[in-house]
Amino acid sequence: IVSLPREYNAAVDLIDRNLARGLGDKVAYVDAFGPVTYAGLAERVDRAGDLLRGLGVQIEQRVLLALLDTVDFVAVFLGAIKIGAVPVPVNTLLPPADYEHLLRDSRARVLVVSDALLPKLREAAARSPWLTATVVADSPEGGPDDGHPRLRALLERAAPAVEAAATGPDDAAFWLYSSGSTGRPKAAVHLHAHLRRTAELYAGAVLGLREDDVVLSAAKLFFAYGLGNALTFPLAFGATAVLLAERPTPAAVFRALQQRACTVFCGVPTLFAAMLADAAHAEVRLPALRVSTSAGEALPRHVGERWRARFGSDILDGIGSTEMLHIFLSNRPGDVRYGTTGLPVPGYALRLVDDAGAPLEGAAEGALWVSGPTAAAGYFHDRERSLQTFHGPWTRTGDRYARDAEGYYTYRGRADDMLKVGGIWVSPFEVESALAAHPAVLEAAVVGHADADDLVKPKAFVVARDPAAAGPALAGELQRFVKDRLAPYKYPRWIEFVAELPKTATGKIQRFRLR
């Protein structure tokens, strides 16, 4: 990786490199409102920076972004970074009460919110003691502005060029909220250098992103995964990104992939499985697609294999985290082992540790720790939880992994999801994968459940592909199916059929709710 100068601003780097390459007339983004060139984006970023300065935002002050995926997100995010302010993109899927914590905790001075989302944020915004202005952005579906200024009008009046703040690689650039299994979301503080490093280490060296790529990310920009996929990476390589403001249903994603001839698709396992199961699009082929990425939860082997067989291109399964900003362990083109998460991304060091925190060598199973140049500086004003997660150069991921003799890693579940059955560790993920291999199963989640003797055994919650087939006969068949494939003590003693599984906004199964 190239060393960065003492004075470095990530927004300037991501925008100016494309103008310097002569890509001003190239389409950088296509959103619901149309295409935007690199030159057009550069001007919009500067106008956004100027309008935030005009609203009184100063270096290091936070700007909360509750924005759907349109070019406005990119312009305000980079405009804020350019003037040294700190954008805080937040999940747009939250219930109204959750925004109160985010506005207070971040002490944001300005809120930029999509009109369609304003009804969910208006009360929290009115109560925030820190907010001095709310700006409302257009969304494709439209919505109220409650008399707040419209971003479109403010951008038109703002100056088309703004002077960048003299930031350095280690200055705070943006925050991303991360929710754990307990407690309120905490803000991971990311630095100017981190955007550039994720682009170099993952998008360049692993994904091999190129200027002629057209990228679609089903993960929204407010997620760390989506932010890299659809903002940092396309801009770092002069590619084109397609933004979807709506929910990424199989129909919406198929439409965008076909219409825009996307070459890179960034999805999550649930979506890949739903796309494969979508009868209405069974005839669709995607000849332009050269590679897809998957993260958020481990990709079941059969999903990757069926995708490859149908579309003729691979899904690179990887794992990242909000704290590490993007993927640090991944399969790579030409070396895909479905069912594993592949090898460490060069530039990151991985460690498996035992229950006492001692590193394990060679083939082993343990808690996964990671070290690399994109680790968050810490959680904002949360010393205790920072100390629990960040240990010197190491970040605890909270995941358990097995490493084989060749160094490939296989997901074994969250460290705290593991079950001890008859004194032996059972990975719920292994049982879920076995269940998911049955053709009648769409999805499954496994948790520990106490039996009549108060001993914990695996219990499965199953979404049947055909809800009419759910019942005792199928439950018995699934139990036999798992017993045939795994050590006998691992089979689920109970099977409960459900219409859907509870999930986080990032698509992770919320096992605590099932428990």
Ligand code: 3SK
């Ligand atoms: O969930 C993941 O694996 C992930 C990947 C990239 C960036 C962020 C996250 C949480």
